[in-house]
Amino acid sequence: MMTKTKPDEPILVKDKPVAIERGSYPYHLLEDHAFELLVYSLYKSEIENGELAGPYDDIWLMGGVKEKGKDCALFRQGIFGAAIQCKHRSKLAPVGKVQVAKEIIKFLLHIINDNEQIQRQL
Numbered sequence: 001m002m003t004k005t006k007p008d009e010p011i012l013v014k015d016k017p018v019a020i021e022r023g024s025y026p027y028h029l030l031e032d033h034a035f036e037l038l039v040y041s042l043y044k045s046e047i048e049n050g051e052l053a054g055p056y057d058d059i060w061l062m063g064g065v066k067e068k069g070k071d072c073a074l075f076r077q078g079i080f081g082a083a084i085q086c087k088h089r090s091k092l093a094p095v096g097k098v099q100v101a102k103e104i105i106k107f108l109l110h111i112i113n114d115n116e117q118i119q120r121q122l
Contacts, residue, residue, distance in 0.1 A: 028090055035088035036071045
């Protein structure tokens with residue numbers, strides 16, 4: 001079962017990094033949860049403005065570590081359609097193929113396990 005967090009008030013992030021003059025915003029300095037809030041806010045804004053290319057009309061910010069890699073969930077007419085798994089790095093180094101493969105496998109194993117649990121309950 002999915003649980004959601006839908007912030008109705010402005011999102012306040014403590015210790016926000018300061019934008020660098022003539023450079024990009026230092027996203028690597030954001031805390032993990034602040035990065036998830038940023039991703040959620042960007043998608044939410046695109047959905048509300050009709051700018052999101054795709055069939056989704058709602059997004060949930062998932063709460064806590066029990067969501068097994070699903071940081072945000074996209075919906076169409078109340079039906080779950082896609083998950084967003086945020087991977088934030090504090091280092092400015094590229095992510096290797098092996099690390100990406102491991103994360104995808106872990107995510108897929110969570111999905112398989114969840115589906116098996118649902119089938120047992122039916």
